[in-house]
Amino acid sequence: MTYLRTAIINFTLLICTLSCSEKKDKITKTSGTLDAKTFEVLGESSNMHYKLPDTLNLKDTLKGYLIFKSKFDTINLNGNESHFINFYFSKTNSISKNYQEFTEQPHDTFVRIYDSIIPIYDITFNKTGSQLFEGYVVDYFYKDHTNDSIQLKIRKQHIMYRVFIK
Known part of the structure; x- marks a missing residue:
């Protein structure tokens, strides 16, 4: 009886392990590294990865x-x-020439949360076809020296993202 119980437990663990590894493979296939067809870092490349649908x-x-x-x-x-x-993200018809031009159009703002993750959510579509997005990741570092002096360093990363709506 003990042998049968051990065999059933081992079989169940094997099935669970195989199921979990299949799900992990599916997740790995949908998450992406930079793909020039749907996601592109414009300018100097940075250490950035994404998980967005195409x-x-x-x-x-x-x-x-x-x-x-x-x-x-x-x-x-x-x-x-x-x-x-902050990540500033906007639907657009063409890529802006610079950050100043980009900020003149309506855009959504997302912020980095836990461990370098910037969630993107609640963006809707009203037409089918290819949709172009443009965004800037803006990295701020502030240092307060005195009551009258603040040091500010800013790094900007320009990105382009395309999604097809069916």
């Missing part, structure tokens, strides 16, 4: 995330220093 149904909302590793992440912050990252 195709959606018209009724679906865009959900996904970026993983952005900042050069400022290596700084050990003290009480007078701050570091945060």
